[in-house]
Amino acid sequence: GAGVSQSPRYKVAKRGQDVALRCDPISGHVSLFWYQQALGQGPEFLTYFQNEAQLDKSGLPSDRFFAERPEGSVSTLKIQRTQQEDSAVYLCASSAGRGIGIGNQPQHFGDGTRLSIL
Amino acid sequence: AQSVTQLDSQVPVFEEAPVELRCNYSSSVSVYLFWYVQYPNQGLQLLLKYLSGSTLVKGINGFEAEFNKSQTSFHLRKPSVHISDTAEYFCAVMRAGGFKTIFGAGTRLFVKA
Numbered sequence: 645g646a647g648v649s650q651s652p653r654y655k656v657a658k659r660g661q662d663v664a665l666r667c668d669p670i671s672g673h674v675s676l677f678w679y680q681q682a683l684g685q686g687p688e689f690l691t692y693f694q695n696e697a698q699l700d701k702s703g704l705p706s707d708r709f710f711a712e713r714p715e716g717s718v719s720t721l722k723i724q725r726t727q728q729e730d731s732a733v734y735l736c737a738s739s740a741g742r743g744i745g746i747g748n749q750p751q752h753f754g755d756g757t758r759l760s761i762l
Numbered sequence: 763a764q765s766v767t768q769l770d771s772q773v774p775v776f777e778e779a780p781v782e783l784r785c786n787y788s789s790s791v792s793v794y795l796f797w798y799v800q801y802p803n804q805g806l807q808l809l810l811k812y813l814s815g816s817t818l819v820k821g822i823n824g825f826e827a828e829f830n831k832s833q834t835s836f837h838l839r840k841p842s843v844h845i846s847d848t849a850e851y852f853c854a855v856m857r858a859g860g861f862k863t864i865f866g867a868g869t870r871l872f873v874k875a
Contacts, residue, residue, distance in 0.1 A: 648805070675861070686766075686852050686865030687806070700862065735805055746861045747794040747813055753805030 646670065648754035650736050656760045657726050665721045665757045669738030675746055676719050678711055679735040681756070687735055693719060694742055705730075726761045733758050764789040764855045768866035776874050777845055783838040783869045785853030792858040795836040797827055800850045800868075809851075812836065813858075823847070848873045 649668040657663050669676050675694055679687035680703075689703040695716035704711070708726075713719040723730055733756040741749030769784040787793065794813050798806040810821025817829040827838045836853060853866040 677861075677863075684868075686854075686868050687863075689862050689864070692861055703862075737805070747811075747856055747858065750808045750811070751806075751863070753807070755803065755805050 650754035654758050662724045667719045667736030673738035674742045675739040677737045681733040728761050731761045764864050766855050766866035768869050770869050772870045774872045778842045780841050781843050785836045787855045794856045796854040797838050798852045843873050845873050
């Protein structure tokens with residue numbers, strides 16, 4: 645069955661360029677999460693959407709990071725003026741859960757986008 | 763705020779031996795606890811979760827974990843490992859009723875023949 649799809653799988657960009665990472669969640673999933681996973685570390689929360697509403701963006705490292713989910717389905721994570729410290733794997737996850745029930749439903753992860761900034 | 767500490771960065775073990783991956787958490791409120799597995803170049807897959815009720819939780823692939831509130835631990839166990847269990851394992855915590863998941867740094871399980 646269709647899982648969470650992320651594209652591109654790999655992205656190489658020069659420092660200072662803008663990048664856009666796409667996430668196609670499982671159809672019908674209300675909740676969508678973005679995580680950043682540095683090499684050898686666990687994922688770190690970036691932001692959370694419930695449908696099209698961005699309910700939490702407290703994990704975004706700087707104002708160069710921007711995420712959107714305009715129609716409550718596909719989401720895009722944009723990084724402006726990339727820096728070398730932005731190099732990481734960016735994971736997207738979706739869940740059928742919402743609100744206080746979100747813990748009852750598993751998060752389904754995509755395979756991630758590996759971003760390398762030269 | 764919640765935090766998670768995985769006490770071992772790497773655990774080598776022989777095939778068919780038992781294994782325990784240790785996890786301690788910190789929180790001033792009730793939490794949900796999770797274990798995820800990550801194979802190379804893939805996303806995370808949920809192994810098991812503790813929300814409430816029985817403190818012994820059984821998951822997929824023969825794994826189980828025990829929630830110990832007094833010791834703030836949620837250790838993952840498997841009685842007999844296979845080569846295919848070689849992967850990175852992440853313990854995670856979520857505030858009960860919240861949505862932000864906090865992950866540990868991971869434990870690399872390496873199963874040797």
